[in-house]
Amino acid sequence: MAALSLPGEPQVPPTAAVWVAVDDAAAVPGARRRAASLASTLGFPADVLGEVEIIASELATNLVKHGRGGDLVLRTTAAGTVQLLAIDSGPGTRDLAGLVRDGVSTTGTLGVGLGAVGRLADHLDLWSEVGRGAVVVAEVGPPPVAPRAPVGHLLRPLRGEIECGDAIAWRQVGATWLVAVADGLGHGPLAAEASGRAAHVLRTSPSTSPVELVGLMHRALAATRGAAVAVSRVDPDRGTVTHAAVGNVSGRLVDASGGTRALATQPGIVGHKLPRVRENAYPLDTARLLVLHSDGLTDKWSGSALPDVDVHGPDVCAAALVRDAGTRRDDAGVLTLRLPSPAPVPRRVPSP
Template sequence: MASLPEGLLEGGVWFRVEDAGTASAVRRAAERLATELAMPERRVADLSIVAAEAAGNLVKHAVQGTVLVRAVRTTQQAGVELVSIDSGPGIADVARALGDGHSTAGTLGIGLGAILRQASHWDMYSLPGHGTVLAVQVWPDDPPEAAWASGLTRPITGEAVSGDAYAIREADGRRQLLVCDGLGHGGLAAAASQEAVRVFRHVPAGSPAAMVEALHRKLGHTRGAALAVAELDPAAGLVRYAGLGNIAGTLFLPDGTRRGMVSMPGIAGHQRRQVREYDYPLPPGTTVLMHSDGVVDRWSPVGYPGLLARSPEVIAGVVLRDAGTRRDDAGVLVARLP
């Protein structure tokens, strides 16, 4: 078996899909990842169809089409996820496009239908004139419940790895999120963020302020990072939030208003004046968005009808496409509880 592209097992690999050759590269990468994860042959074959159709659609219809291929895991099993993002014409009638036989490129029109038949989970958002984001997961057996939080990271143009990272965990009844932006770019920035993710996943669960303090102590041997931790407590109707540096946190409330969350100045691992934790209301249906400074803070869901009802990974894909900058690493994390 050919060796996996660097990073495919860890955080995934982005492909710019412009022709049939790069579309084939997406399919081969997905197949290799599925084989490495010991998925059964029948599901590898299903995934191959999904990858070929998703990437092929970008070649036929899209503008600036990209696909992320990455592993997704639970404690019981591992699967493969593809996130396809484009800035093409979009789809005016999604329901019609999902049916076999509909085509705008003179083909058989079975692409989306084939994808959905093989997928364990899928979600899509398309807006005419803006493009389409499609997220598809293929699991080896019965799929887990859809995730309540998901994110995307992308490296600055010219770098192979991103200095931004995120993590999601449920421990001791706490649902917690981390977004981290390693200082600078490239391998050393990525090392700082990955160390933050490792610590976040393994230290005993505590309040967001306690988690930020623990991360600050553990990152002293790295170049440091901006980071923030949020804890969603639906029983109390609260988000608890603490951060150091320029990680942005925003709540999009069901009534259409938005509320920013506060991080303190500093660099985790190096400079810290104080860590403060703030509480914010979390009514049912609130969407929590956290991102690095590689995503402009002016993004708003206004003009994206129905987007905040989509899955976290699809929301993250739209934000990354429309608000992410290519002049910096970019990271987006989205969470939403019922």
């Protein structure tokens, strides 16, 4: 894709994820080798490469032993780390964090797998529920130079494709967050080009208006297949999220109790058939998570089934959504933004 001549300081785009199906023990060596190969692209020293291999091997082994098979997702981050996500739909447990302690096992083994992951990973997030499986996010790399962004995401290409036709993007301007999901029409490289252009606009444009950003995306996508796009601006100081969306993309606000509010979208195709775009403002109120996703995820997911956003990071929430709501018949793309806790309402002190 040719670079677009747009003003602004671009952020490093999220890298493509490598999905490794781990259905039996024979897949474990391959998962280990692919993790090491990915980590080597970052120039990690030999001892750190060895740690990445151990983590990949232990996560893949746990997928077989405890999760009845699942997926190991490998990717690099803009912070220069390697992230490994183990996702399964197995029996789950109420005490997954307890399994990080060496010697704890649910299958009669020595229980050193997750213990090794806990010791070696620079960041670890685990979530599980009985009957629903587990999500483990492990990260290896240099310590962050800035606080961890409250953004999670996951992209999964259509089965049989290498490139995902969906794209995500985010940008921070002061306390304000701009986030977007784009779903290129169709699948494969041409869909990826369209969605990638939309994501590039959000990362590099100086505009913070969802309506203006959709308009800029429309012009940038004119020579492509086009895309469905959702753009949100979260203003914590104002307590609002402003949203504009065109096409079959979804947005929801999720509160701590699991209640959700849908964000409006309009019919059309960004790049070809753009209606007069409207943006809507919604109060954040008690919302704790903003979710944007393509139609590669069904809308039939429940906020009450998500991990506790006050305990777990947004990447765990994104992985749980793709696992539970993603369809293998389409590209799947989801972005999750953890929202700040609402400010406490000051008590009125009666006058003496």
